[in-house]
Structure formats: C-alpha cells, structure tokens
Amino acid sequence: MIRNQDAFHTSVLLQKAVDGLNVKPGRKYIDATLGGGGHTEEILKRGGIVLGIDIDQDAVDYVREKFKVQSSLPRRQAGKFKVNKDLFIAQGNFADLKNIAKKYNFDLVAGILFDLGMSSYQIDKSTRGFSFLRDESLDMRMDKSEDITAEYIINHKPKEYLYEIFTKFSEELDSGSIAEAIVSARALKPIKTTQDLVRIIMSAKKRVGQQHEATKVFQALRIAVNDELENLLQGLEDAYQLLQEGGRLVVISFHSLEDRRVKLQGREKGWHLITKKPIIADYQEILKNPRSRSAKMRIFEKV
Template sequence: MSYHTSIMLDECIEGLNIKENGIYVDLTFGGGGHSKAILEKLKGGHLYAFDQDEDAGKNAQDIDSSSFTFIQSNFRYLKKYLKFYGVNKVDGILADLGVSSHQINEATRGFSTRFEGPLDMRMGQSTDKTAEQVLNEYSEQELHKILGMYGEVKNAKTLAAEIVRQRVNSPLRTIGDFKNILSRYASRGRENKYFAQVFQAVRIEVNEELKVLEEMLGQSEEVLKEGGRLAVMSFHSLEDRIVKNYVNKGKVHGDVEKDIFGNLLRPFQPVNKKPITAKEEELKLNNRARSAKLRVAEKL
C-alpha cells in the first residue's frame, strides 16, 4: 500500500503557476507526491517542504536534489523556518490539509475507527497532547464545546456527559473503549458517519488544526511575493470556511475591512470564484478525493 495518493495533483501544480527559478513551499509533504511534481518544474528554483510527521520525514530522504530542503516541523512555524534558511519571500505555497492515507491506515496512530489501537491522533509524534488525554482530562463543558464546534455532533452535550461518567471508573485507553460509548448514541445505519464526526472533533482539538491553519494563512500574506500563489486544499467545511473567508475577505472569520473609499482591504484575490473539485476520473480511483476542495489565490 502506498504511503499516500496525492489528490488533485495536476490542479495543485497548475494553481501554483510555477516559475522555473521560483521558490516554493509544500507545507504538507506526506508521501512527497506534490513536492516531486513541483521539483520537476524547477530549474534553478528551490522547494522547502514541511511535515511534522516523522514517517513523512523518512519519505523525504528519498529525494536527492540540491533544489530540495525538508523541514521536520509543523507549518505554523512557516515564517520562522524560512527566515532560518535566509528566505524572505517565496513564489508559491501549497497546503494539503487532509490526513494522509498512511496515518489513517496505521492502527497505532489512532486516526481510524476501522482498527483497534491507542487513542493517539497526533499528526506529529513529538507533541504531547493525545486523544486519550483529551477524552480523560477535559471537563464536560470542554468536551461539549469541541464535539459541537469541530464535529458538529448533534447530541454533543449528552455524549460529553456520558464520556465523563464512564471514565470515572474506567479511563478510555483504546479506540474500542471509545467506540463502545459512541455506539450507544449513533443513529442506526449512520454509525460510521457519527464515528467520523466525533473522531474529527477530537483530532482537530489534539492537533489544534484550525488555529494552526489561521496562523499559517496570516504568515502566508507576509512571505508571498506580489503575484505569488497560495493553494490550499481542505477536506471539511470548517477548514474550507476559514480559507474561503481569508481569500475572499481578508479575514479568517469573515469580517470585512475597507479603506476610506469603501474598497475591500484584503491581501489576496481568488483565482477561481468557486473551489476546484476532483474530476470524475479521479473520484473513481480515490474516494477520499470526494470531499476535497482546492482554493487558489494570488497575492495582491
């Protein structure tokens, strides 16, 4: 099984509008599919690739190119590491926000409800917070909030109360422990969707995914050259809403700022009015592409 199948590869590369001698950043290296495609376009340029996952770092060792630098770090430190390497401005930034196929299919990572394993869900193994910690240590109010906000779970309050009640006598240690609770509150025939919503909520909290995304978008404004491209591929509505707001309105929460003449103040302009989605041919080969939305913007 391959580490990860890159989604909308051609669309991402086209969106970046790559210059041969440009400087580019792949914020989510994963299996290296997008990075390798970018490198094929470069002659005299350079690619900096980020990934906090140690397994992804092993994949990066396969790329032997003087035009490539791998950075084992969360992309929330984009500006910091570019400065470390003496880079002030770049021509393009690509971010694939999805969980890699490898992370989903590796039982020990705890991302999937299909396997038994530890309640981990960390994108990077060096971080401290795990799903086990969230579920066993967060207050009922905190659990209610993350389940409702990040998973849009309809019975979030009831589920949060049950998690707290159950963990008093028997702490949650494994995916099986957690699923035993969830199965009582899932609608018949919709168990998998319910599990996915809850797991998404916990995963987002463990990795601070929305906060990290907001930090990255703010930094992208600072490091992209005028005319540079930002391409972000999201896989659920919470991420896409943040990216859409930032690209269209200049603010991640959708508020608008205008100058004295009433002109909208924003750092980017969208290249495509609507998000790009996977073609039918790709959907037949990779069902995970169905939820992907790619937004491309150009620095003003």
C-alpha cells in the same frame, strides 16, 4: 521502509494543485504539508526549488529516504533536481511557517501549497488512532513530541469541554449525550482505545445518518489534539507575508471548518481569488482515491 509513494500517501488534485501554483523554473515554492512528497516532486519536475515541511516526523523521514534513493539514480531516471540544491526538507508545524522559511532562505517565495488532509499512512498505518475502523491507542498526535493525546482529553477534560469541542469542531448534533456517556464510562474505567470510544459513541448517538457514528467525534478530537484550526490561521497569515507580489497560494481543505477559515482569510487579506468556485476531484480521481471526494481546492494570488 515504505518504498512506494502511493503506499504512504496519494496526493489529491496533484496536477491541478501544481498548475494552480503557476510554477516557473528557478523560483522558490513551499509545500507546507509534505506528506508523501507527491506535490513537491511535481513542482521539482517543473523546475521549481522547494522547501517541503511536515509536522509528522514519519513523513519527513519517508520523503528524505525517497529522494535520497531517487537522487542516486541515473540523471535520466531521477530527473534534473538535486537534494539540498533544489529540495530542502524540514520537520515543523506550518503555524511556524515564517520562521522555518527564513531558516532555509525562503523568505520571499513564488508559491505556497497547503494540503490539509491526513496522509494515507497516518490513517492506515501509523497506529495513532486516527481511524475508528481499527483498534488502536487514542493518540491522534500529528507531532509525536507533543504531550496532549486524545486519550488524555477523553479521560481528563470536563464534560463541558468535550461538549464544546464536539459541537465547535465537528458540528455533532449529539454532542451533549456523547459527552455525558464518556464521563460516565471513564468513571468506571479509563477509555484507552479507539474501539472503547466507538462503543461509547454508538451507545449515546440518538441520530443515525449516512456517516459512521464516530466520524464527527474523531474529527473533533483530532482537531483539538493538534490545534489544527488555529495553526491553519497562523499558517495562512505567515504565507501572506512570505509570498511575493503575484505569488500564488493553493489550499486543499477537506471539511467546512477549514474551508470557511480559508475563505475568511482570503477576504480579510484582500487576496485575488483565482478560483471563483472551489476545484474538486473528478470522477476518475475519486474512483482511484475515494478520500479525494471531500477535497476542495482554492487558489489565491497576492496583489
């Protein structure tokens, strides 16, 4: 069991995100992407009542254990919050946010937070193939109970589908040649691991930039496996319905496809935009947590 929160996940823009929620003691807040519980813990410290949700059962199990241990400490060490009174934890997809919230009597809340990045644990320790730097099975499911894996997509979907997701979900300029190379390779033998796929991508890439050659294809596959962009739109729609007037929505995105959808939803719903420009990590945070460098945070208020 991982005992160190930072070993599971280092929350990005921690203080700024919770500042953005404008936490008031005794009010209800939803952390729609629980991760390692960092944002949730900070909301609790400021007196908020929190429903923490995560699609990944590993994250849910970790945070339940973390706060169980913490609540057994003397009150002066543990803080003033109590599990099942001030904190509720649920496994689920934020595309089902409204139904989950109502189940826990969080049907009118003061703030909702979405941190759309993967956890450090998912990248480094989950063995689900999210990283192209390790040789792991091509899984990429956030929710391990789902059926479709990256391996299934790579080995069974037609070339046209592969081209479409590489283009649409990562803006990969070499989508055509990579899709062609995958179809040719799988005709000889199944593509099973991340490194199998990396070798195929590198052989097909015509353009080499600063990013690793496999970065965009892995992003596209992860988005496709988990239906991330459609889930985000539904989650934001549910968030609008759950927030009380004057309630805050804080969204931390990590690539332009997410950020565009967040901005579009904000315009369509007529949110009051608190942040005219996105908030980004400062130099010191990037030094401590390099993965924060691509984070963009936007804060909205329901009017």
